[in-house]
Amino acid sequence: MNLGAWLSGRDAVDTSVRAERAWARIQDRPAVITLVRDGAARAAQTVRIEPYRQRGIQEATGGAGMSARQSLSIFGIRDHATETDTDIERDDRFAYDGKFYRVAHVNLFPGEVQALAEAQS
Amino acid sequence: MADLRATLLTTLSGDATLTTLLTGGVLDVSTMPQDQGGAGSAPRESDGITIQPHARVRFISATPLSPARLWRLSPKLHGVEVYFYQPRGYDIIDAAMRRLETLLHDTYLDADDTRLAHFEFAFESTDLTAEELEGAAMRFCRFTITLVRA
DSSP states (O other): OOOOHHTOOOOOOOOOOHHHHHHHHHHOOEEEEOOOEEEEEEEOOOEEEEOOSSOOOOOOEETTTEEEEEEEEEESSSSSSSOOOOOOOTTTTEEEETTTEEEEEEEEEEEEEEEEEEEEE | OOOOOHHHHHHTOOOOOHHHOOOOOOOEEGGGGGTTSOGSSBOOTTSSSSBOEEEEEEEEEEOOSSSSHHHHTEEEEEEEEEEEEESOOSSSHHHHHHOOOOHHTTTEOOOEEEEEEEEEEEEEEEEEEEEGGGEEEEEEEEEEEEEEOO
């Protein structure tokens, strides 16, 4: 890397390299999920799910039910040389490891997709 | 026969119109798991994710009713709330609430543990979302029960 160019901001972002690094991080702890969007299941995808570190217990209480809830990040890829872009949108749903997830927000970065989600059980 | 709680559940679960609308059934909150039916015990569609339209019945507190005049009968003003859920939109919920009102408003239910149980519509909520069920659409209604125990 040209450190001087990088520090000055002239260094172009190599999206495919970033995508490959993101894919490697996903492969370190992959999770295969099937999103449901508007009631229809999408193709299975490999992502990485990481919970936020939080103290204490969070619960959602309604008039006739109560669930534990946890915020998480879901990591995917985009613009990878060989792998398909992660297809994830706000309000997508999926189940994984006994919990039910709802995607709340999706951020797009060079080579990577990071979504915020809430898990309930 | 059965007690009032079971009789009410049987009445609602046995209604063909409600059953058609509420494919997830009519559930008794008092018999659900410790979390009273959180995300882990909500009825789901075949995809295992989408919440089925369903209702939950919960009895609420009772207060004495005109004890000075009717002390011999010990009447109580009891209440029951019915919560309706569907994954999104309120069309099924609205239809189910209309049907419930037809079934219960100004009606008497016969049960083992009551001499008299008269139901009257009392309250209907606005459109809500159930944060405990992944933001599912939810509304609830309340009926008062003029109750004389057997």
